[in-house]
Amino acid sequence: xxxxxxxVAALLALFYVYAGGKKVLQGQEELRxxxxxxxxxxxxxVKAIGVLEVLGALGLVLPPLTGIAxxxxxxxxxxxxxxxVGGLALHLSRGEARVTGLNVVLLVLAAVTAWLxxxxx
Numbered sequence: 001x002x003x004x005x006x007x008v009a010a011l012l013a014l015f016y017v018y019a020g021g022k023k024v025l026q027g028q029e030e031l032r033x034x035x036x037x038x039x040x041x042x043x044x045x046v047k048a049i050g051v052l053e054v055l056g057a058l059g060l061v062l063p064p065l066t067g068i069a070x071x072x073x074x075x076x077x078x079x080x081x082x083x084x085v086g087g088l089a090l091h092l093s094r095g096e097a098r099v100t101g102l103n104v105v106l107l108v109l110a111a112v113t114a115w116l117x118x119x120x121x
Contacts, residue, residue, distance in 0.1 A: 005116035009060040009073070012109055016057035016080060023050025037090055049083065056080040060113065063120075070120035077114035081107055 022031065023046050031038045031046070038046050059076025063069050084107035091100050 001116055001119045008109055008113050012113055013057040013060045016053040020050040020053025073117040074114050077110050077117055081110035
């Protein structure tokens with residue numbers, strides 16, 4: 001189970017460091033081509049989502065790696081799943097049901113990661 005956790009958690013962490021980092025470091029104009037929804041959401045909120053994604057990615061990796069507060073890995077995975085629930089809600093409210101595939105995949109992976117992270121509890 002630990003090997004499965006590390007594979008899924010590493011993939012999620014890489015994705016969220018990239019996606020969250022873009023939201024934190026780039027402005028609305030640079031994000032718009034990839035994330036059209038940034039026009040409808042205040043930029044401080046977009047930046048906050050990015051920070052949460054980066055912190056979630058760190059929470060997937062650092063606690064199990066160090067053995068300190070390993071329950072935070074479960075919390076991070078649940079938090080990232082909730083981020084995807086919010087993403088699904090936003091896309092569906094905008095009539096963008098066809099672009100929710102990535103959100104669904106990330107939601108499932110985060111839920112699986114939360115379950116796999118219980119190995120340390």
